[in-house]
Amino acid sequence: MASEAPIGIFDSGIGGLTVAHAIARVLPAERLSYFGDTAHMPYGDRSPELVRSWSVRIAEHLLDQGCKAIVIACNSASATAAAAVRDLAGEAVPVLDVISPVVRAVAGQGHARIGVIGTRATIGSGIYGRTLRDALRESGRDGVVEEWATPLLAPLIEEGWQDHALMDPVLLSYLDAAGWAPDSSGAIDALIPGCTHYPLAMAAMRRVLGEQVDVVDGPGIVAESVRTQLAEEGLLHSGPLAGDHRFSVSDLTPGFERSATRFFGHGLDLAYDPLWA
């Protein structure tokens, strides 16, 4: 596999562009091919079977483009479809999800109480709690892990309300319901924002939780992990940018184009790949 080949990245929609942005920042010589399944977003409430079948079809599409690695930039798909995508990709193409690197990183930090938030699918799968407890046990550390579904946060962020006057009360309401509110007996000292939309609301989370609480930078950790794995497999590209990035979606509307710019941090062109038409 040539190091000039693109890194394939996919998500249920546009939120995964926060991960693509972090990878482009950490690995500026790499060419990216991003696919957002805007015809089916959000994955967060769907059945595992459906998320798995869509993810495998998208991975085929990225492999057809000659991608040298695949990043599953969607927590719901990482939770339910990572094994199926690895089976498809085989040995030659590394497949990275957005959960394992974050779990490894957080397990090494010595937090006493860790909270995880995400969609109903991600939290319902229990994958963060299970893998994080395993990782803590393996490293001989103590640490309480609790998970709470926060399904309103992604719609709020899509509406651009991450700094709206109502964002903080919504966050506080979820923290209260989870028993994690600052100064309560269940107060956490680290929060994992387990959804690709949430990085846009990091400021609000830090505002509400206070400076003592570590709000984990998922995309940054994933991007570092992509660098490490590509280097280990001799797939890292150096020198000038290997070629233009490609961003594509399965349904194209002006709304998705506007959102893409917000999530990636600057303007980009979306191509329409009618994978299901």
Added chain:
Amino acid sequence: MASEAPIGIFDSGIGGLTVAHAIARVLPAERLSYFGDTAHMPYGDRSPELVRSWSVRIAEHLLDQGCKAIVIACNSASATAAAAVRDLAGEAVPVLDVISPVVRAVAGQGHARIGVIGTRATIGSGIYGRTLRDALRESGRDGVVEEWATPLLAPLIEEGWQDHALMDPVLLSYLDAAGWAPDSSGAIDALIPGCTHYPLAMAAMRRVLGEQVDVVDGPGIVAESVRTQLAEEGLLHSGPLAGDHRFSVSDLTPGFERSATRFFGHGLDLAYDPLWA
């Protein structure tokens, strides 16, 4: 077409069960066949082309079951796919949407300022404003019509927050942004809740808008319109219930089953019809 045949009803998901519930109340002898496209919900942000192609496929599915009429119980699909579904159904099977009957009813009520809320797709289509202004002009009435997209309301209602402490501030925030707040110069005297989820938040809307404002009961108006049209075409069933209702979805999860009970008002069994598998 036999009057014993079921009435087909479809929606992007489970919200259309508010319409099915109203039809079952007004026409207790009629058998219903409901299809919720939970694999693709919500339609509110998708392109018109995609909503149209999904709607036509679902209408075929209902016609295959021998339905005597089709009710498009989704505002986004009513706005973009009603003509295509009518073409498919032909003369023999009446197709009702959830927008036209509401527009006709409201245009006859003499309101001075009418506000319409809904998803981005419904409001972006401008269909309520356009058809309501036409209906007012035809009846020789004055009346200002304004539309505002309120994409957070459906997720809030799906989360069960319609009576949460944060529901009223979110509604007020939208009313302020639209310029319709009570006691403001733009205050409305009627509100059309143009999304099938919104009937669950009627109490909140009345609380925030006050008693002077008419919050329109869309499902009730649609159900009366179904009765009138079936009677005109000699398709109305009388006597005992024509048979068991059927409720089906294109993706089945415990979450969809719980929501279905909330939206229909009492327990029901969901069948899985894998229309896209």
